[in-house]
Amino acid sequence: MIKFTRIQKIMLGIIACLLAFTILTNGKGSTIKGLVYDPVVMLKYSIFEYPVQTVKNWMEDLDNLWAVYEENKWLRQELSKVDQKDALIESYQKEIAELKGLMGQTVDKKFLKKYATIINRNPETYSNQITLNIGTKDGVSLDNAVISNSGLIGKIIEVNEDTSRVRLLTSQDQLSKVSVQIHVNENESIQGYLEQYDFKKGAFVVRLFTNTDVVKVDQNVTTSGAGGVFPNGLFVGKVFMIDELLNENGRILYVTPAADFSSFQYVAVMCEVQE
Numbered sequence: 009m010i011k012f013t014r015i016q017k018i019m020l021g022i023i024a025c026l027l028a029f030t031i032l033t034n035g036k037g038s039t040i041k042g043l044v045y046d047p048v049v050m051l052k053y054s055i056f057e058y059p060v061q062t063v064k065n066w067m068e069d070l071d072n073l074w075a076v077y078e079e080n081k082w083l084r085q086e087l088s089k090v091d092q093k094d095a096l097i098e099s100y101q102k103e104i105a106e107l108k109g110l111m112g113q114t115v116d117k118k119f120l121k122k123y124a125t126i127i128n129r130n131p132e133t134y135s136n137q138i139t140l141n142i143g144t145k146d147g148v149s150l151d152n153a154v155i156s157n158s159g160l161i162g163k164i165i166e167v168n169e170d171t172s173r174v175r176l177l178t179s180q181d182q183l184s185k186v187s188v189q190i191h192v193n194e195n196e197s198i199q200g201y202l203e204q205y206d207f208k209k210g211a212f213v214v215r216l217f218t219n220t221d222v223v224k225v226d227q228n229v230t231t232s233g234a235g236g237v238f239p240n241g242l243f244v245g246k247v248f249m250i251d252e253l254l255n256e257n258g259r260i261l262y263v264t265p266a267a268d269f270s271s272f273q274y275v276a277v278m279c280e281v282q283e
Contacts (some may be wrong), residue, residue: 109157121276159243159266187234
């Protein structure tokens with residue numbers, strides 16, 4: 009036997025009364041019939057039709073939300089592909105600009121540029137050395153100068169048939185001293201030499217042996233060619249700070265490097281032209 013709860017019994021009672029009242033008053037006046045019919049319809053709608061319609065609408069909304077989710081997922085995937093393509097294009101553009109800059113570097117006619125790619129840069133010696141994919145078979149020799157698309161970066165310290173190793177100017181072994189000149193005007197330059205790289209200042213330390221006042225901030229510094237290791241005229245950087253030596257003659261210049269030592273992939277080795 010089916011047992012009903014108190015609420016169910018009340019609801020069934022109301023429905024029974026309304027149905028009985030409708031039967032008894034059927035055809036005896038539209039006003040009474042309307043008063044009875046409307047509550048019955050409302051009760052039917054509230055108990056059966058409205059919940060069903062609500063669930064139906066909810067399911068439709070859920071379908072729409074799922075469709076939107078799938079569309080957004082597809083759009084995100086397409087945007088990711090676009091981002092990857094943009095990153096690749098940007099990388100290619102950077103490489104092209106680097107190669108153009110490298111090819112545009114003018115050097116002494118006594119030297120020939122041999123282009124190379126960096127094939128190894130050990131994190132433990134990141135600031136000291138790099139390895140190139142060219143060697144003796146390409147005409148590379150010990151002490152050849154090496155430049156990036158922006159300026160001088162170091163010299164060859166070891167060479168094999170197919171590879172060579174470069175000591176960078178940022179090396180902390182202080183073995184990369186370079187004879188340089190500070191261009192005070194179109195016709196005058198002051199001689200000095202690059203001693204080391206100051207990591208705290210992010211600059212080369214250049215020593216002058218004179219107390220001249222003609223050296224100013226923003227003047228260009230290039231190799232002088234003295235000593236015969238580095239060709240004359242390779243761009244080194246710009247003066248950004250000048251210190252006087254208190255107990256000795258001369259001055260210390262701090263020079264901002266022309267080359268970005270953290271961002272180059274291609275270089276050129278300055279090989280002497282064989283006569």
